[in-house]
Amino acid sequence: MSRSGVRVTTWAALRARRRALGRLAAWSVVESLPALLGGLLVARAVDRGFLAGQFATGLTWLGGLAVAVLVGAAATGRVYRSLGAVVEPFRDELAARVVDAALHDATRAGGRPDSAAVARLTHQVEVVRDTFGGLVLVVRGFLFTAGAALLGLLALAPPLAAAVAVPLVAGLAVFGAALPAMVAHQRAQVTAGEELGRSAASALAGHRDVVACGAQDRVVAGVDRRVTALAGAERTLARMAALRSLSLGLGGWLPVAVLVLAAPWLVRQGLSTGAVLGALVYVTTGLQPALHAVVQGVGGGGLRYAVTLDRILRTCPLPRSAPAPPAAGGTPAGPDPAPCSAVDAAAPPAIRLRGLTFRYGPHARPVLADFSLTVATGEHLAVVGPSGAGKSTLAALVAGLVPPESGTVHLAGVPVAGTPPGALARLRVLVPQEAYVRSGSLAGNLRYLHPEADQATVAAAVDALGARPLVTRLGGLAAHIDPGALSAGERQLVAAVRAYLAPAPLVILDEATCHLDPTLEATVEHAFARRPGTLVVVAHRISSATRARRVLVFDGDRPLVGSHDDLLRRSPAYRELVGHWEDVAPAADVALGRV
Structure with a gap:
């Protein structure tokens, strides 16, 4: 099973729940109202209210923003309810797959019970469930929140929308280019953890043989190598966090710096103070949090999702009606059958x-x-x-x-x-x-x-x-x-x-x-x-x-x-x-x- 298998399984799960996704998208539109209107309403409150000496008018515009925030908050509850209708059936399908594969392997000819199925059912399935829900949430949030913020910027001042979009795309490009390496290192970390568990379990199960053969030092050294490999994989994953920070710096903080440094020039070119402040609102309360959520979510939970789901798909194939033919090139018996x-x-x-x-x-x-x-x-x-x-x-x-x-x-x-x-x-x-x-x-x-x-x-x-x-x-x-x-x-x-x-x-x-x-x-x-x-x-x-x-x-x-x-x-x-x-x-x- 490869990453394409993870993609196919994920898209199949999403397509099977199109109606639930449609409800999720509808409530996401309502939830993104503050991101769409926030900058515009702040700009109007500043330009037509407070700077014009109309304090009540400014408060009225801000009151409109408060209403939008309340409506968005109400929609957030519906978003989570709709999310459950997407995530929980997928979790149930995976649990059924793990149980079916474990029973099939234990009851087929030549099969035997696999204790690792318990870990897949109680840990790996729950990891996939949680990370799948997190991925749907952050990707949906980025698309709707960032899209609403860019639309608001475009309505407020088209040149500002272009100036903000360029570093945002650059940050996303850096993150996307680093994703394959992140997935590979996450997979190495999961594999190292499984090898450590398998090595420790074998050492414990065969302790009589180990003691009888005087192989304690060798077995301990083997387990120690697995511990060292897992520690190295964990350290490499920690270093990969620097790439996420670079993506956030380019896409989230560079637009803020551009707006702050260019503010005097923008005002001299005829852009109102309220419009500059509104643009900062769009960047700091819309684009920047959305980018941070998607980078951290995909770079953290997304990697765990891809690797853990891949492990489930590899170790729990759908039961076949008949065993596959034997692979060619098996271990030769050797030229001498006498032994x-x-x-x-x-x-x-x-x-x-x-x-x-x-x-x-x-x-x-x-x-x-x-x-x-x-x-x-x-x-x-x-x-x-x-x-x-x-x-x-x-x-x-x-x-x-x-x-x-x-x-x-x-x-x-x-x-x-x-x-x-x-x-x-x-x-x-x-x-x-x-x-x-x-x-x-x-x-x-x-x-x-x-x-x-x-x-x-x-x-x-x-x-x-x-x-x-x-x-x-x-x-x-x-x-x-x-x-x-x-x-x-x-x-x-x-x-x-x-x-x-x-x-x-x-x-x-x-x-x-x-x-x-x-x-x-x-x-x-x-x-x-x-x-x-x-x-x-x-x-x-x-x-x-x-x-x-x-x-x-x-x-x-x-x-x-x-x-x-x-x-x-x-x-x-x-x-x-x-x-x-x-x-x-x-x-x-x-x-x-x-x-």
Whole structure:
């Protein structure tokens, strides 16, 4: 979306409310009566009243000006009422657009909730609403007030109108020439602010990875760069205020200086004293305030309006009925497909991904590009990488929760695409980071995916995953549990036992043990590794990778797969993740006597 998009959207909003704009213009004509008549009435009061010795006549002319001011003031109230009929529907349209785009993105295939939509709805839409109303007000005010003042000057003394119009046009020209640079700097300031917010949010959301990898200094330095960039953009915007001052000096104050310096000469040429004073009234009470309002309004609120509306139009496109075709020139898979593939066995593998490409939005950078992977039945695979690299996306693709842009996903030889949810549930179980526990008995929660499991099977699963202390604390398997009374780690442990009991041969743990202590996490993962079937662990601790037979690491544009030792040699990203754990066995495994 470009500035033309902002213009098109603005003009469309104005054209859609032509009747409301017509009422606004009509009341603006009435409001501008003091600007039209002020100089003329002052000139008549001076020339025909006070200078002629007719004090009552002078007061009568000034009384006419007072009436015009009262009428204009009454019209001002109607102006604001008419302004609301123009602005508020536009605000409602933008709010609906933001909500529609957020819901569409969250519910489409491959979509996910976007917390930035809250900022767009609660902040950016209101910024557009306020600045749009301010722009309509100041531009309308300049056109009617400045036009009325120039008409009055023309009626009073045509040469004075020309002398005032020339510097006014020069000031507006300087301001107009500087506007593109102002818009660019305002856009840079908004972008810098969003990048700072995104960087800070990523640092907070991935604090476990940051601490685990010892990357605190690097992350802090990255956020600091965003803070510095935002501060620089703010300082540049402040310097741009000098151009607005130059425009005001040329268009607003130069005519005053011209009239004051030329007043003796104008009087000698036959212009009355009242006419000179009336011209000063037109300039100081009409043209100068109108110019100041439009320069400050467009240079301040107008820039915020253009940039903020542009951000809304960019981030909230109108939902499309079908996704756009994939962009050409995606990230190449590389000449060697071996890093993410394995030789097919005679029996169908547990997971087979072929040519998988996925991106969030038709123009976004691919999270996965032409990605292939084979996981044999009974294998234990760990998926590691920095926050936001695409680990959970891969888990969702394997589980069939989102469809790929291109490529295929097979589980035990069954294509995920087109398989009913019930059939998929018999092939795999996915345990997300936010574990779901429902109100009811503990046994009912644990048997949720395998209602036929007998008491001995459930008890064995509880013991295998180290959940016996939790079961005892809650009062046994028959105890009624309140999900809100459980900690995040306790809910994860309940979900882990439930998945362990599930008959599905493939288990995907998507950071499903991040709230458990390292010892209990190791117990859970070792239990799943011994369970018949295949295990995929999206890991948040590097110790999970050391326990896996193979590790998939998101290393830049091309994921790599291999053993722990192999990836230490081949992958700089993996070495960075391992950090000081490189030559140290996980403490939890030592405590459990498994090393």
